[in-house]
Every structure is written in structure tokens, then in C-alpha cells.
Amino acid sequence: MKKFIMLLNEELKRGAKFYLIALVGLVVLEFISVVYEIKSYQSNVEEYMRVDRISQMEAIRLAGGPLNFGDATSYFQYIIAIAMMLILLLAFQIWYRDWFGESKYIYRLLMLPGKRTAILMSKLTAVILTIASFIGIQWIVLLLSGSLFKWLMPEDLMESKRVFGENRVISMFYTFNIADTFIILLVATLVVSFVFLIILIERSYRKRLAILHVVMDVVLLIVPLVGLVYFFENTHFLYPDQITTFVIGYFLLYFVYVYWKSIRLLNHKISI
Structure with missing residues (x-):
């Protein structure tokens, strides 16, 4: 157990920089995407009203109906897909980085006393903890995005009855x-x-x-x-x-x- 904890701590420290950079980038993209969808929708409604000289209600109908939170977070599923790809990249990198370089870190790990099971489990646990932390942060981002959506979106343009619409990916994360x-x-x-x-x-x-x-x-x-x-x-x-x-x-x-x-x-x- 002591060997496992030591190796896990080492893996988390070695991957912390990669994780933090990726996480901050993804979170920023998610907030930007919400603002973009809201502003784009409002722009479309205003464009219909100005060009076609119609009422706001008719413009909303032409724009596809009131905007719901699922529409505003439509890009989240692609950002989550990017996160999954980064996790797979981390899964490869967490092993191959040990084989390459001047020191070949993997040989130091293999020579450590105790069972080699700890090596595998420490790497697996490090990746799973990364995934679990991303899910937790995703919940926080969704809650903050919901508040941002309500703050930026006028009530007469917003549909509040359906939270996510047909966005099953986001619904799975949001159900808690x-x-x-x-x-x-x-x-x-x-x-x-x-x-x-x-x-x-x-x-x-x-x-x-x-x-x-x-x-x-x-x-x-x-x-x-x-x-x-x-x-x-x-x-x-x-x-x-x-x-x-x-x-x-x-x-x-x-x-x-x-x-x-x-x-x-x-x-x-x-x-x-």
C-alpha cells in the first residue's frame, strides 16, 4: 500500500500541469460557447425583426422557437468529446513517457521493491481520478452556465420548461x-x-x-x-x-x- 500511495502521488504530480492546462482550456471554451450561442440567437431574432419587419414573437418562431439551456450548451458535447480524447492521450502518455528519455523512468519503477501491481494500479487510479474530477468540475460548470444563461437571456426569448431538450450527453452529466x-x-x-x-x-x-x-x-x-x-x-x-x-x-x-x-x-x- 505504501508503494502504491507513493507512486500515485508521483503520477498525479507529473500529470498535474497537463491536466490543469487542459481543464482550464475546456472550461473557458464551455463558457465562451454559451455566450456565443446566446448572442447568436439574439442576433438572429433581431435580424428577422429588422429585415422582415415582423413582431418579436414571429421572429422567435422563425429562429426555431425560444432558446433553452440545452441549445445554449449544444457545443458542450463536442468539448466533452475533446476531453475524452485528451484522457486517451493521457492514458498513452502516462506509460510511454516512462520508456523514453535519457533516464528511462520505467526501469526505476520496475526495480522498486514490492509487487509490480502497484505500478499498474497507480497509473490507472491517477487517470480515473482525473476523469472523476472532470465530471465533478463539469457539474459545477453546468450550474454556473445555467446561471449565466438566465442572466444573459431575456425571459421572453428563453424557454425554461425544457432544461436540455434533446441533449442526452449533457442530461447524463446534469442529472447528478x-x-x-x-x-x-x-x-x-x-x-x-x-x-x-x-x-x-x-x-x-x-x-x-x-x-x-x-x-x-x-x-x-x-x-x-x-x-x-x-x-x-x-x-x-x-x-x-x-x-x-x-x-x-x-x-x-x-x-x-x-x-x-x-x-x-x-x-x-x-x-x-
């Missing part, structure tokens, strides 16, 4: 639902763990054999899952809620497999 958060973290953990596995496979085998291992692991994830879900849906063997539970259970089981294989590669294939 523990189950939704758990699912997000579960999927994120599986994806990051699989990225770690790919890196360890690439470091353990030659190119062709590494590609074969990756393909086999992808097939093991997709083919049984798709086949079983298709079978359950067509035979009605399970209810929809039970199918969802099965999918979550399958992901958990696959995570155990990915974790086991990663530890096996780290212990037996990667040498100093």
Missing part, C-alpha cells in the same frame, strides 16, 4: 445521478484499462504478434457481447433491465480479464 456517474466511470475504467493493455502488449511482443493479441482481445470483447445481447433481445429470454444488468456484468468480467492479463504481462513479459 449516482448510477449514471457509476456507469460513466465504469466505461472509462474499462477503456483506460484496455489502452493500458494495448501498451503493455506492444511493449511485450514483436509487431505482428502484438497486433494478433490486440485483435484477439477486441474480438473477445465484442463478439460474445453482441451475440448474447442479440440472442436475448430476439428470444426475450431476459427483460430489458436484465439485459442492461448483464451488459454491465460482462464489462466488469472483461475488466477483470484485462487487469489479469496486464498484470501477467507486467510481471512476466516486461523485463529490465
Whole structure:
């Protein structure tokens, strides 16, 4: 445990600069996007009124109806997608930076006393904590964006009945639902763990054999899952809620497999 805490602290300190720069940039983009959507909508309404010489109500109808918060945060889903790409980049970088450079930091890690499991877990925990903190900050940004929306948007142009409209991505973040958060973290953990596995496979085998291992692991994830879900849906063997539970259970089981294989590669294939 002491080794794990030491390594985790080191990983968090090494990735802090990258994380803070990315986070500040994404948050600024989100606030700018809200202001842009509001000003753009108001400009369109005013343009309709000026050019077509119509009432404000008619101009609002031509502009697509009153603006709701979901419309004002429409760019958030793209910014969240950028954040996901940065997380994947961090997952690759957190391993490869240890192999490159004059000191080859990975060799110092491998020579530390104790089990190598701590190395894998510290890196995985560092990325998951990064994701969890982003979700928490995203909640704060959404709350502040809601206040900004109400402050900048005139009531006669604003639709307050629907908070998010059809924006399911933002709705999932905004619900503050523990189950939704758990699912997000579960999927994120599986994806990051699989990225770690790919890196360890690439470091353990030659190119062709590494590609074969990756393909086999992808097939093991997709083919049984798709086949079983298709079978359950067509035979009605399970209810929809039970199918969802099965999918979550399958992901958990696959995570155990990915974790086991990663530890096996780290212990037996990667040498100093």
C-alpha cells in the first residue's frame, strides 16, 4: 500500500500541469460557447425583426422557437468529446513517457521493491481520478452556465420548461445521478484499462504478434457481447433491465480479464 500511495502521488504530480492546462482550456471554451450561442440567437431574432419587419414573437418562431439551456450548451458535447480524447492521450502518455528519455523512468519503477501491481494500479487510479474530477468540475460548470444563461437571456426569448431538450450527453452529466456517474466511470475504467493493455502488449511482443493479441482481445470483447445481447433481445429470454444488468456484468468480467492479463504481462513479459 505504501508503494502504491507513493507512486500515485508521483503520477498525479507529473500529470498535474497537463491536466490543469487542459481543464482550464475546456472550461473557458464551455463558457465562451454559451455566450456565443446566446448572442447568436439574439442576433438572429433581431435580424428577422429588422429585415422582415415582423413582431418579436414571429421572429422567435422563425429562429426555431425560444432558446433553452440545452441549445445554449449544444457545443458542450463536442468539448466533452475533446476531453475524452485528451484522457486517451493521457492514458498513452502516462506509460510511454516512462520508456523514453535519457533516464528511462520505467526501469526505476520496475526495480522498486514490492509487487509490480502497484505500478499498474497507480497509473490507472491517477487517470480515473482525473476523469472523476472532470465530471465533478463539469457539474459545477453546468450550474454556473445555467446561471449565466438566465442572466444573459431575456425571459421572453428563453424557454425554461425544457432544461436540455434533446441533449442526452449533457442530461447524463446534469442529472447528478449516482448510477449514471457509476456507469460513466465504469466505461472509462474499462477503456483506460484496455489502452493500458494495448501498451503493455506492444511493449511485450514483436509487431505482428502484438497486433494478433490486440485483435484477439477486441474480438473477445465484442463478439460474445453482441451475440448474447442479440440472442436475448430476439428470444426475450431476459427483460430489458436484465439485459442492461448483464451488459454491465460482462464489462466488469472483461475488466477483470484485462487487469489479469496486464498484470501477467507486467510481471512476466516486461523485463529490465
